[in-house]
Amino acid sequence: MRYTDGKVHDITIAYIGGGSRGWAWNLMTDLAKEESISGTVKLYDIDYDAARDNEIIGNSLSMRQDVKGKWLYKACETLEESLKGADFVIISILPGTFDEMESDVHAPEKYGIYQSVGDTVGPGGIVRALRTIPMFVDIANAIKEHCPNAWVINYTNPMTLCVRTLYEVFPQIKAFGCCHEVFGTQKLLSRALQDVEGINDVPREEIKINVLGINHFTWIDNARYKDIDLMHVYKQFVNKYYETGFISDANDNWMNNSFVSAERVKFDLFLRYGIIAAAGDRHLAEFVPGYWYLKDPETVREWMFGLTTVNWRKEDLKRRLERSKRLKIGEEKFELKETGEEGVRQIKALLGLGDLVTNVNIPNYGQIEGIPYGAVVETNALFSGNKLKPILSGKLPDNVNSLVLRQVYNQETTLKAALKKDYNLAFSAFVNDPLVAISLKDAKKLFNEMLENTKKYLDGWELKV
Amino acid sequence: MRYTDGKVHDITIAYIGGGSRGWAWNLMTDLAKEESISGTVKLYDIDYDAARDNEIIGNSLSMRQDVKGKWLYKACETLEESLKGADFVIISILPGTFDEMESDVHAPEKYGIYQSVGDTVGPGGIVRALRTIPMFVDIANAIKEHCPNAWVINYTNPMTLCVRTLYEVFPQIKAFGCCHEVFGTQKLLSRALQDVEGINDVPREEIKINVLGINHFTWIDNARYKDIDLMHVYKQFVNKYYETGFISDANDNWMNNSFVSAERVKFDLFLRYGIIAAAGDRHLAEFVPGYWYLKDPETVREWMFGLTTVNWRKEDLKRRLERSKRLKIGEEKFELKETGEEGVRQIKALLGLGDLVTNVNIPNYGQIEGIPYGAVVETNALFSGNKLKPILSGKLPDNVNSLVLRQVYNQETTLKAALKKDYNLAFSAFVNDPLVAISLKDAKKLFNEMLENTKKYLDGWELKV
Amino acid sequence: MRYTDGKVHDITIAYIGGGSRGWAWNLMTDLAKEESISGTVKLYDIDYDAARDNEIIGNSLSMRQDVKGKWLYKACETLEESLKGADFVIISILPGTFDEMESDVHAPEKYGIYQSVGDTVGPGGIVRALRTIPMFVDIANAIKEHCPNAWVINYTNPMTLCVRTLYEVFPQIKAFGCCHEVFGTQKLLSRALQDVEGINDVPREEIKINVLGINHFTWIDNARYKDIDLMHVYKQFVNKYYETGFISDANDNWMNNSFVSAERVKFDLFLRYGIIAAAGDRHLAEFVPGYWYLKDPETVREWMFGLTTVNWRKEDLKRRLERSKRLKIGEEKFELKETGEEGVRQIKALLGLGDLVTNVNIPNYGQIEGIPYGAVVETNALFSGNKLKPILSGKLPDNVNSLVLRQVYNQETTLKAALKKDYNLAFSAFVNDPLVAISLKDAKKLFNEMLENTKKYLDGWELKV
Amino acid sequence: MRYTDGKVHDITIAYIGGGSRGWAWNLMTDLAKEESISGTVKLYDIDYDAARDNEIIGNSLSMRQDVKGKWLYKACETLEESLKGADFVIISILPGTFDEMESDVHAPEKYGIYQSVGDTVGPGGIVRALRTIPMFVDIANAIKEHCPNAWVINYTNPMTLCVRTLYEVFPQIKAFGCCHEVFGTQKLLSRALQDVEGINDVPREEIKINVLGINHFTWIDNARYKDIDLMHVYKQFVNKYYETGFISDANDNWMNNSFVSAERVKFDLFLRYGIIAAAGDRHLAEFVPGYWYLKDPETVREWMFGLTTVNWRKEDLKRRLERSKRLKIGEEKFELKETGEEGVRQIKALLGLGDLVTNVNIPNYGQIEGIPYGAVVETNALFSGNKLKPILSGKLPDNVNSLVLRQVYNQETTLKAALKKDYNLAFSAFVNDPLVAISLKDAKKLFNEMLENTKKYLDGWELKV
Ligand SMILES: [Mg+2]
Ligand SMILES: [Mg+2]
């Protein structure tokens, strides 16, 4: 890297994954709009052609006159090749295919277990983790060997266990995980500010929050805009919309988009616990007992959120791949939309180009009280000159912490099970998941079936079938 | 107190409760058999006549020639009177009556929630706690005022919250809680030794164990008899009897006695977690999700344990009261049976008459890792010369700790709710209980009904009915 | 307070102290230069005339056309009056007079104990603390009563014990302590950058550091300017100047100014411990055994720093009071120099006008590992929208932590001694101070003499003379 | 091992060291008197002839009719041979020779540093540690390889660092360190009981104490005999004898025996700190600043204890070796005196032959609050059936903890220095030692000289001479 006039040149970014296009294009967009940094992006995906496509799309973007950030994109045939010399590593893989995910999400339905996402916790999240952890063991070992000083940004789910695995394998790694769910909650607070106080269009960055919890089950116990205490504002907002739900966009509501919700789960949690759950309702619902919000499709409808099917994901991927073709051959022009992601701002801050405070997922070194040291948690942190330092964020109320710890311990158990390939340990996590509210016998049948469906990624396991 | 020739005279014991007779008679029995200590037992019960009956029974026992331990029994009209000058305080009350307990245990059945005991956790345990905590606030305050240096032994359930309340109100209190469930598991290990190794009649005191957890959900992670590792012995024992259950006494098995079990729950937990759950199956089943062992009466039968009805308790009490009458007028002779309790041995050790190591319930000062400081936990402790020092007992495996912590946090929340008379807090504990595996709506209805049934003990609460 | 167009009006600041003018004028200066905030400054000093003088000086400053920040200054006759309605409280008092300080600093010289400052640790610092703590008990109680939600900024020494006392008396207080010693070290790093790398005039704010320790004995274990690791730069700098010392300003060197040094103590500590001590040498020397750098005036000269005499302070005060007179009657014009203080920037950040990361003194909530919770420590913290959140700063190397802990425990002991007015406790801190390297007998004589000299501030103590 | 009728046969004990005879003979004595255990003692010493002598002496003892405990003694030529198959390992070596110890103890006298023992802390203790740690690295590795499940008992000084090294190298080791200094304090309490209360001849085992601290700087904060609070008794005792000292035995007082003292140091510490220092005065004096009790020989005389010279040790060794010769050829009969050691009782308890509570040195797992985890501390522990569980012992008062922590951190630094062979680290520990109250320049000269004198044991170090 070279520094001149407040700019940094010759940065090397390794991008692992990207075959499903979405996140890779977001990165290209944000890099294209930023003039203070430049260098090379090395693309690696288990599907080399996908990486090649992105190489072509990225390079043609770099050649455009309206693009300020000039990067060279280069597809790599091996993980090692992409990592060598990297200053930053971005991990955004799909662990397995949507066929395995179909089993993760939908196999449990036979037993009355419904999942709105199925990639974080719940039976789907656990089995996905068992499949993903060995991949992250390999990635961590490769980083340790080829670029131990690189900063590593993970976008892959299950976020907590991906980051946790990186640190388990290579404790000195400089890794963190990023997710935009908290940003969405900041935007909701901005909407509440408009609705309750008539203050319009406050950007989410000006909503100052204290964040604590784990990814997709993160909480805000203090929120402020200038002199306004947003906890009070939110309370009024919740009371107003608890029954009807709050629908922020007429064209894009929870009934016809399985990704959005009317925030009723979030409101219900606020009324019970007094602090703000800071993730989408689809995620939140999966962290608490299944009989609360996910008992059956009817209950889900009452709480006004959607169950994202894997079929929808498959169709969506198809659309992206078609778009990829068009972009590649220049039939479609790459649009530089607002991505809402912070990766590039984080990179700049780590390069010393201005400090940044934002929420990230890293091991608990004491930033949260009441959660075991080493567990991966989500809080604010300060990015400043090659340092990432978490901000002390206090502790959750006991009744919320109890819900969080159940997942934290389950995640630790899942990690150990994956590393030891220990069926019993894994099953003990499975039956302790709040969505697995079925008999021990049924749980065993379901677990066996789900493992069977993903067994090609469970090398070395003794499956009990 | 006076010490002469290895004996201690003029000890004052305050006995709070005892109206239901059982525990009071156990104490009388153990005192009668011990010659090294003597003094006065001051009896207090909200039913003064009950205390008077015990006074008469106790004093006539003291006058018997075959009785070595001579004590003066004295009924007191007020709590204060009984506490003044006490060196030891024993608390063994029934919080409310069996009518409230009937609601605790059986009201949830309408919603498909079955409880085998209903006095510790579960909907019954939580509501019982809300009723009991104010009583223990009063007792703690009275001890603080009248006998702050006394040793306080609690036998009342919910054990954890009773002891926790005493320390919350009066942090300098010298209190601990005793329960014999762990002893029962030591006896089971002795039976396993006989069954597997052919070594007969090993007394439970020679089964050396490491104990950790919370009352009625305590665990043994290390057990030894001389050079024999009992963890291995127990494993063989479990494998042998997992399917059939182990029935220790032909005349008193789980089918016709709702207090005993065939240990299948304990065996199932061992197979999953690898360490020994050290309480009766009826208790253990209540600490884990209701759909595991308590889904319905049929499931309970499969796991071979009993649901103790409150009706049975009412009948049993009647029998004890009749016996009390006979004892009082001399129609029946008090028998000095083996009680299996340790209270008197603990008192002796605290008086400096020999050290004792046994399991007790006290706040966590670090004796268990992974459970918050201050939460009441059960581990071994050393009783020695006016000191009670817990023994460092290590930590539970993550998958077990998760189950334990869920209860620990629920108990802390219940305590705060009871002290603040906060309906919302209490409800948040209620819906987090593993037995309350029902919809949020039903949970609210049930909770309201149960509070209504015990409302005469909920002074100052705003009930939502 | 009112917010309009990014400005905040009607702020109330209570300024406690200021009789010695210096800090009060700094605040006036910084307020005068800042246009985004305005309101009232209520001045309280035990010398009411001093407060009146400042009122006059402040108000005439506010009337000047070149002054952007318009504030109303108002002297108050009582502490209560000044605190009522305060949004911010600034504490900058002289505890006692320079007569007591003369004893603090110079009485120990008879026993061969030399102090370069004498207001933080050492015999002088301890006795000053015993005198100051009761004053801070009063201030904390008054804040608790009159403005419990105000932010409280302390500048008084001994910093650690002043802040610690505020939290001991009123744990919910929103207080922090500020000191510019770390800024000085950032400036030294900037000079090193110039000297070693030829990069000139880097402002201290761009020197990114990780700060940890206690006030006046703070350490930097990571320093960076853009991509340059300043730990390496500093190492070369130290090697170059270790023997000769580094004299930054020809006109103002350590030989003719008892406030500056040639940094040799700092360099020596770096060579031994490998991390950077971040305070002036005069302060640092007092935290380590007296026989290292303060054995006698000759040793001090060898290490090239100065012993600040109280006589000098008395003369200096005289000069300031004369200047005060001239300013008051308009004979001299108030100059708006760069103060180098951050108080006003912190106030703005707490008001929500932009985030700020800087070093402050607050209780340890986990921001430093290896120092007891609750002890007041100095690390970076994030100021953001009515919140002050410490940044996790890691742990000191064992050999440095040992030196720090000796002071931390001594400070805790001094606090308890002052609160309980316990001579024995206080003496146990005194003899554990690294500067008190004399026999127990002499230590007692010296301690008694020093207490005697400050006894008018030791109400309720039983002195042993 | 075989268990029959409450006895254990075929035990294998490896005894490492013993060339200086004293401790080996104590073990032989205690084994000879105990009939419940038997087996083989494998003797290893770097001086094989010494081991052979002990073999002959031990076996002829075993053949005596009056000896109940029959053991076979067997000298081994290698460490490995002695460890193979061991159930217990006892380590009691002299690290280096008395020539190195002569430098440890007496070289510092040139700089006015006097040491009463010189084997634990102080310049002598640190240099001895640097020499000893590599030996314990070898022993730990050999145990890990040859008998990883053996219980390891260490008697070698510096106790803390020897045990700490064993755990550093082999964290799963089952090691603990034993020292009788606390027993001596129990005996002193028994004497106080006689002196103050007229109660004679109470055996030390009946003096119930709470013990906490580090070896040779251990403290008792609670002591009781039956209903008598010995803290009060001791207070009266101290007040009575503070000035004159307490001389327990007319023939063996501090003036003509450099091993005993008149307890004045202990009394002085009690008056200042309010708790009982539980080691001999010669040890205690070395843990606090040298200018307190060890300023010069005259000061030592005032405090009425002795400086043990290495010359005396050399003469004493000569006497033991002569006695060894006589014992070997039968010219002298081995006397079975009371040794006062507990090793054999500990071995019995670990074999399951009765529980034992006594003080030991093991890593801090939480048994002491306020001292870092992992540091080796001394508290009571429960020995019971192949388990050693520390007893939670609370925390030291801040002013005492400060003195203890200074040593704890110094020991950790010394350990790291020895493992890394890092001169700078070692020197930073050296100058932080409370006895090294000299200038940095002199400290360096002394340190270099002392390292030079022991350099044959400092393989791989770069000495700065
Ligand atoms: Mg996400
Ligand atoms: Mg019980």
Ligand SMILES: [Mg+2]
């Ligand atoms: Mg300062």
Ligand SMILES: [Mg+2]
């Ligand atoms: Mg010793």
